[in-house]
Amino acid sequence: MSALSQIAKDPSCLLAVDALQGGRWLSCIKPDGVQPSSVQRNFSESPETWYLFTSAYNSIGIDDFELDIVFNLNACTNKNIFWAIASLNGIGIYRGSTAAGYDFVIQAMRIVTDSSGQLISSTLWRFNAGTEISDTLSGIFHVKITRIGTTVSAYGNGNRVGTYTGAGIAPTNLTGNCSSNFDGSIQEVTLKNLTTGKIVWRYPSWEERTRLLTLTNITTAGGVFRAADEAKSAGIKTPLDFRGNTASKTFIVRAFCPSHDDSTKNLFLHPFFTQGRWTYGKDYFVFGFGIWEDFRGTSPMRQLRFAASGDSIAATNPVDASNLLDQWHVFAVSYEMASSGQKFALYADGQLLTSGTNAAEVYPWRSNPTTTPGTDSGKVYIRDNAGDGTYVAGTVVSSALIFDRALTQPEIAAISNTMG
Numbered sequence: 001m002s003a004l005s006q007i008a009k010d011p012s013c014l015l016a017v018d019a020l021q022g023g024r025w026l027s028c029i030k031p032d033g034v035q036p037s038s039v040q041r042n043f044s045e046s047p048e049t050w051y052l053f054t055s056a057y058n059s060i061g062i063d064d065f066e067l068d069i070v071f072n073l074n075a076c077t078n079k080n081i082f083w084a085i086a087s088l089n090g091i092g093i094y095r096g097s098t099a100a101g102y103d104f105v106i107q108a109m110r111i112v113t114d115s116s117g118q119l120i121s122s123t124l125w126r127f128n129a130g131t132e133i134s135d136t137l138s139g140i141f142h143v144k145i146t147r148i149g150t151t152v153s154a155y156g157n158g159n160r161v162g163t164y165t166g167a168g169i170a171p172t173n174l175t176g177n178c179s180s181n182f183d184g185s186i187q188e189v190t191l192k193n194l195t196t197g198k199i200v201w202r203y204p205s206w207e208e209r210t211r212l213l214t215l216t217n218i219t220t221a222g223g224v225f226r227a228a229d230e231a232k233s234a235g236i237k238t239p240l241d242f243r244g245n246t247a248s249k250t251f252i253v254r255a256f257c258p259s260h261d262d263s264t265k266n267l268f269l270h271p272f273f274t275q276g277r278w279t280y281g282k283d284y285f286v287f288g289f290g291i292w293e294d295f296r297g298t299s300p301m302r303q304l305r306f307a308a309s310g311d312s313i314a315a316t317n318p319v320d321a322s323n324l325l326d327q328w329h330v331f332a333v334s335y336e337m338a339s340s341g342q343k344f345a346l347y348a349d350g351q352l353l354t355s356g357t358n359a360a361e362v363y364p365w366r367s368n369p370t371t372t373p374g375t376d377s378g379k380v381y382i383r384d385n386a387g388d389g390t391y392v393a394g395t396v397v398s399s400a401l402i403f404d405r406a407l408t409q410p411e412i413a414a415i416s417n418t419m420g
Contacts, residue, residue, distance in 0.1 A: 003418045004399055015238060015402040017213065017382065020223040053178060056191055056201035057084065060172040063195035066146045067091060070187040073138050082143075082186065084178040085109055091145050095182075104141070106154040110173075111147055112166030119170050125154040125162030140187065148194065212239055216384070224256075225383055225397045233392060235271075235384020240402070242275060242380060243286055248406040252332040253382070254419045256396040257291050259325040262300040268293040268393035272331060273402070275380045278307065279391060288385075289333050291321045293393065304346060304353070306333045319346055319353045328398075330416040336406035343406070349420060350413030 008016035069082050071093075081093040085107065096105035110119040144155040153163040180186065191201040217234035218225050227234035242249070257270040269279060269292060276285030289306045302325065303318040324331075332347040345355040383397045399419055407415075 073184040113168035115167040236382040240380040250403040250407040252401040262295040269391040270395040334406040350416035
């Protein structure tokens with residue numbers, strides 16, 4: 001279990017997201033009323049998800065298992081559909097060639113042994129054998145591979161297309177990353193340990209099926225959240241809505257913010273967390289936390305800010321961010337609700353940068369009463385200004401946390417050390 005997963009066990013942790021774990025929802029709190037999204041994501045676009053599959057596959061060992069794969073083929077022009085064969089051991093589905101033309105190949109490597117104990121190098125079954133598959137073939141296909149005892153079987157669209165019985169069993173042992181590069185999308189993958197009767201890995205995950213997190217123009221290649229197209233808005237929409245909320249909060253994010261040339265006379269926004277469009281003024285957003293590089297006036301400034309709709313855009317006690325750009329930092333803000341006034345504090349890498357108290361009537365999680373209807377009705381976003389791509393700045397985020405209380409400086413320092 002990752003360090004962030006451990007932190008997410010805190011009962012006040014509303015959200016924990018880590019790009020290294022495929023952007024999964026790690027918090028133990030599951031918001032109510034979240035409906036599945038119609039947005040389809042391609043498994044092959046989420047390489048970190050393959051790392052999780054590798055770990056789960058290797059956990060099978062010598063137990064019996066069953067792997068079900070359903071994929072949607074747009075066109076049969078590329079080779080690897082599900083390629084989980086690395087170095088010594090694994091399984092795969094790909095487009096292969098025969099004298100008759102092209103067909104699907106289901107391959108199982110080194111998961112059984114022969115009578116002398118040697119690993120059986122490769123077992124191949126043709127799916128649509130002898131029937132040429134054209135480049136324009138499309139549709140939904142279902143492949144299943146099982147190992148029960150020393151017998152390995154493969155099924156295509158419900159029909160058994162091959163079986164092989166060895167003399168012994170070899171532990172599952174993928175030694176490299178898995179991949180996929182076909183024109184289509186993986187619809188569903190289920191890996192079940194038949195010995196224990198438990199599903200050890202599934203795609204889509206619970207988070208994907210209920211669409212707790214919606215990634216727009218985001219890639220997780222390299223273990224970080226970054227824009228797939230840097231010229232467009234990109235971010236992670238969460239199901240969280242803080243309007244009307246009166247609880248204290250802490251936001252923590254590990255981010256890299258590239259600097260920009262002040263001669264551009266433009267605004268570049270690095271939004272860590274926002275609800276509503278922060279750059280539009282107090283009538284259009286609930287709160288915002290991030291770095292502004294604002295070169296539009298006569299005095300260029302780079303500032304780390306937290307602002308609530310009651311504060312207008314100009315946040316109380318912004319911090320000069322000139323030394324916080326072009327390198328990774330863990331940024332945090334805590335906001336403590338109190339009858340005497342709201343206490344806030346800004347941090348970088350666990351170090352307190354500034355603190356202060358807002359007027360008692362300023363509630364950052366409450367929409368301003370004069371808010372234009374509908375303009376701040378979106379959810380809390382990570383790395384996005386609620387879909388506004390006007391001031392994109394190339395921000396890169398690796399992980400993010402939201403707590404439903406004001407964490408202390410030692411707590412923030414400890415988490416920052418873990419995330420950093």
